[in-house]
Amino acid sequence: MTKADIVNEISKKTGIDKITVLASVEGFMDSVKEAMIDGNNVYLRGFGSFILKKRAPKTARNISKNTTMIIPAHNIPAFKPAKTFANAVKDNKK
Numbered sequence: 856m857t858k859a860d861i862v863n864e865i866s867k868k869t870g871i872d873k874i875t876v877l878a879s880v881e882g883f884m885d886s887v888k889e890a891m892i893d894g895n896n897v898y899l900r901g902f903g904s905f906i907l908k909k910r911a912p913k914t915a916r917n918i919s920k921n922t923t924m925i926i927p928a929h930n931i932p933a934f935k936p937a938k939t940f941a942n943a944v945k946d947n948k949k
Contacts, residue, residue, distance in 0.1 A: 861880060865880070891905060901939060903937045905934055907933070910930070910931060
């Protein structure tokens with residue numbers, strides 16, 4: 856499902872025009888991105904959490920040049936679904 860599909864679904868279910876729905880969806884995504892860039896997690900009760908996972912520094916190899924390099928510690932974004940959401944997907948229930 857793409858962002859356009861999500862906008863179409865919300866527009867059909869609510870009767871709100873697509874332009875307004877698109878602005879709302881993009882505003883939501885921008886808010887989540889900005890919060891995570893600032894180092895905050897985003898919790899949506901009943902849906903899931905957008906969290907930052909910390910990766911420790913590690914040594915990697917460039918096999919073409921046969922050299923090693925240090926990859927510094929960094930954060931990556933991740934999504935952790937809520938238990939009810941994960942169970943519904945697992946059981947194929949709406």
